[in-house]
Amino acid sequence: MRIPGCCRSSRADTGLMWLTCHSRAARAARRWFDSLHPAPDLLIALTHMGLEADRALAETLPELDLIIGGHSHSRLQEPISVGPVLIAQAGSRLQNIGRLRLEVERGKIVSHDYELLPLYADGIRADPELQRLSAHYAREIDELYAEVLGELVLPFERRGDASNVGIWLSEVLADGTGADFGLINNGGIRRDVPAGPITRLHVAEMLPFQNYVTTFVLTGEQLLAVLQRHVERVAEGGRGRLQIGHLEARWTREGNSVRLVRARCRGEEIDPRRRYVGASVDFVVISQADAYLGMEPAEVRILPDLLAGFIEERLRQAKRIEVRADARLSELGGSKP
Secondary structure, three states: OEOOOOOOOOHHHHHHHHHHHHHHHHHHHHHHHHHOOOOOOOOEEEOOOOHHHHHHHHHHOOOOOEEEOOOOOOEOOOOEEEOOEEEEOEOOOOOEEEEEEEEEEOOEEEEEEEEEEEOOOOOOOOOHHHHHHHHHHHHHHHHHHOOEEEEEOOOEOOOOOOOHHHHHHHHHHHHHHOOOEEEEEHHHOOOOEOOEEEEHHHHHHHOOOOOEEEEEEEEHHHHHHHHHHHHHHHHOOOOOOEEEEOEEEEEEEEOOEEEEEEEEEOOEEOOOOOEEEEEEEHHHHHHOHHHHOOOOOEEEEEEEEEHHHHHHHHHHHHOEEOOOOOOOEEEOOOOOO
16 A cells, blocks of 8 residues: 655654654545455555654554555665564665565564665666666657746745745646635645746656645634744744735734734735635645644545646746736734735
8 A cells, every 4th residue: 555645845844744744644544445345365555744744654554564655765774673573664756666575474574675776876877778778768768858838937935925926826726726725835846937928847856746736725823823833933034835826814923922914815805704625735734734724624626637747838828928926924913914
């Protein structure tokens, strides 16, 4: 089974994201266990949440036999045993591959043999036919990703709580799905793009993750709670986790607390009793809803569009993009809006 993991988090988020990963992974695995009839001979979890979270998962769910993990880039020379559960990781960047042989009796691992094999190619001469084939596909890929989708009048830059690329992406998500507002996680935007022609390669490097466009529903009261969490983080001097589209938030400080005093969606005050449709990606809405939203939203709908492909099509339609960062997130000088 594949356990939902977490990635794309900043160092400041590590503690919260670690707790979220562990708790969500344990709940997801427990649901899988309860649905397996008859019970399998072995339970192997493939995770992407880091070695410490894997240890915690093994302690919480001793029914597991083996965890093969990632995210923390741990290069384990030998598997770690946490009670009856083995944990293996082979590092990162395809520098090594782990080979694990298991001896199983009556549904239990009774012995194992493990090797961590380095994959460095120093001193190895490339096979000419494979080299020719590799060059052929490299040319095809280069040609495919060289397609110009549009033109940026201003560079897409990620810095700031309301960056111009974050604004454009989150608003395009909302407009392209018919939603009231859009959200995009900062960690999902992986590079700036210079002014000038923007290509498919730029988009692939900017949005490299296989995230699906997802819509969901919040009440106005819930949306205000999401914005309250967001401005608290921004007011503390930390970068907000989200970029917001078609939303505005103003806050003020009252002693040691931060209070949201004005919040608008598409220029209108947010009504706590109203129903609002949001657009984001499955990573934000499903995998990490606790961390990003503080709740599990209603009426979640995963669309067939991967985010990168969705954005490519909107760039083709827009052709020329000029967007500036703004002050949609700002602190008011006094206690009144």
